[in-house]
Amino acid sequence: MGEEGAYARFCATVDAAAAVAGLSDPSLLVRIKRPERVHEVSIPLVRDDGRHEMLTGYRVQHSSARGPYKGGIRYHPNVSLDEVKALAGWMSIKTAVVNIPMGGGKGGITVDPHVLSPRELESLTRAYTERIWRAIGPLVDIPAPDVNTDSRIMDWLADEYGRQSGLADPAVVTGKTVEHGGSLGRDKATARGGFDVLEAALNAAHEDLRGKRVAIQGFGNAGANAALLLQEAGAIIVAASDSTASLVASEGLPVDDLIAYKSRGSHFCDWTTFERKRADSPLFEQVDILVPAALEGQITAENAERVTARWIVELANGPTTPDADDVLARRGVHLLPDILANAGGVVVSYFEWVQDLHSERWLLEEVEARLAVVMRRAYDAVTTLAADKGVSMRLAAYAVALQRIATAIGEAEVAPRRSVSTMIL
Numbered sequence: 001m002g003e004e005g006a007y008a009r010f011c012a013t014v015d016a017a018a019a020v021a022g023l024s025d026p027s028l029l030v031r032i033k034r035p036e037r038v039h040e041v042s043i044p045l046v047r048d049d050g051r052h053e054m055l056t057g058y059r060v061q062h063s064s065a066r067g068p069y070k071g072g073i074r075y076h077p078n079v080s081l082d083e084v085k086a087l088a089g090w091m092s093i094k095t096a097v098v099n100i101p102m103g104g105g106k107g108g109i110t111v112d113p114h115v116l117s118p119r120e121l122e123s124l125t126r127a128y129t130e131r132i133w134r135a136i137g138p139l140v141d142i143p144a145p146d147v148n149t150d151s152r153i154m155d156w157l158a159d160e161y162g163r164q165s166g167l168a169d170p171a172v173v174t175g176k177t178v179e180h181g182g183s184l185g186r187d188k189a190t191a192r193g194g195f196d197v198l199e200a201a202l203n204a205a206h207e208d209l210r211g212k213r214v215a216i217q218g219f220g221n222a223g224a225n226a227a228l229l230l231q232e233a234g235a236i237i238v239a240a241s242d243s244t245a246s247l248v249a250s251e252g253l254p255v256d257d258l259i260a261y262k263s264r265g266s267h268f269c270d271w272t273t274f275e276r277k278r279a280d281s282p283l284f285e286q287v288d289i290l291v292p293a294a295l296e297g298q299i300t301a302e303n304a305e306r307v308t309a310r311w312i313v314e315l316a317n318g319p320t321t322p323d324a325d326d327v328l329a330r331r332g333v334h335l336l337p338d339i340l341a342n343a344g345g346v347v348v349s350y351f352e353w354v355q356d357l358h359s360e361r362w363l364l365e366e367v368e369a370r371l372a373v374v375m376r377r378a379y380d381a382v383t384t385l386a387a388d389k390g391v392s393m394r395l396a397a398y399a400v401a402l403q404r405i406a407t408a409i410g411e412a413e414v415a416p417r418r419s420v421s422t423m424i425l
C-alpha cells in the first residue's frame, strides 16, 4: 500500500476536499478528522485443539456528529489500528454523502478467519462482543458486516449483546439474517447501490451497459453480486478474482457457476476450465469497466498506467491511492469513488435499523426503490458540486460530506443533539 498509511490518506483527502467545501477553520478540520473514541481489546480464544490464543480487536468510533456511529467489522490478518481508523473515517464521510442520519465507525479483529472452525469463529465473535458491548448499542453504535464477516456472524453478535446487556434488541447490529431481523435486500445492497450510480453516470454520458466488458477484483459479497447485476443488464464479465487467482474468459464467465463454486468454499486457483492468472490481473485486463471489490491500496501510482478501463466503480473501500487518482484523472478515466459507489450497503443497513426500531418489515421492491432514490440523490449532489468546482467525483463527494458534517457540528454546539432521528423517505 505504499509508505503512507490508510489513515494518513484519509486525512490528506479530507484536507484537499476542505478547500473545495470552503472549510478553512483548522480546529474544525482536526475535529472532523480525528476519531472521537478508539477501543483496542484483547480477545481470548480457545482453539479446538485446546491451545489458548490472545487476539487483538478494535472498534473505532469516528464521528457521531450526524447520528449514531455506523460501520462494519472486518476479520483479516492485516487489520491494524491505522486501517480501522481510516475505515471509520470513510464511514463518517459515506453516511454524510448519502445523507442518512448516522455517523461513522469501524471494527476489526487481526485474524485469518479461514483457519478457524465454525465453533472457533462463533467463540471469537462472542468474545469480541463481550469486550466491546458497553461501547455499542442500538442508539449509540451499530456494527455491520465487512470483509470476511457475514449475516451469521452478525446474528451471533446481536445474540451476545443481548446476553451481556440483558437487552435483546436486533437494532444493535445490521446485516443480520432475515430470520433474526435482517432486511431483505441487504445482501445485494452494496452491489446494487454501485450499479445504480454506474447506471446514472453511463446515462449522463449517453452510454449503456449492454456489451460492456467488465473485470472484477474480489468475488465476495460486493463483487459477486455486482457481477450478477451487471450480467443481467447485458454486460460481459470477462475476468473475476478471489485472493488466490483470477479467472479470465474473453467470451464471458458464467457468473452463476462462479457463485455456486465459491459458496462451496472453493478457490479460483483450483478451477481448471478457464484461463487462470494472478489475483490482481482484473485490474489490467482489456475492459470497459473495472470493479475493484477486494481490499484497499490496489491501484497505485506504479500500476495505474496499466489500467485500461474507462470506468472504475470502487466497491472496495480505498482501492485507489491518491497518486493513482492523479494518473487516472490525467488519462480521462471516469472514477466513481468508494464513498459514493459502495454506500448502498450502509444505506440498506440504515433501512434495516429503521425497520428494527419501528418493528416493520419492508418488501424487497420497497427496499430497492428507496435505495435507488437515496443513491440517485447522492449522485446528483456529487456531480453538481464536481461540475461547479471543476473537481473529481471523489473530491466533490468528500466536499458534500464535509459540508454536512460541519453543519451538524455547528448545530450541536448551539443545541446538543438529544435523540436519534430516522428519516422516512
Ligand code: NAD
Pocket (backbone or CB within 6 Å): 145, 146, 147, 148, 149, 190, 217, 218, 219, 220, 221, 222, 223, 241, 242, 243, 244, 279, 280, 293, 294, 295, 296, 315, 316, 317, 342, 343, 345, 346
Ligand atoms: P468478502 O469477504 O465477501 O469478499 C472479498 C473478496 O475479495 C473475496 O472473494 C476474497 O477472496 C477477495 N480478495 C481478497 N484479497 C484479494 C486480493 N488481494 N486480490 C483479489 N481478490 C482478493 O468482502 P466484501 O464484503 O465483498 O468486501 C469487499 C470490499 O468491499 C471491502 O473493501 C469492503 O470494505 C467493501 N465494502 C463491502 C460492503 C458490504 O456490504 N459487503 C460495503 C461497503 C464496502
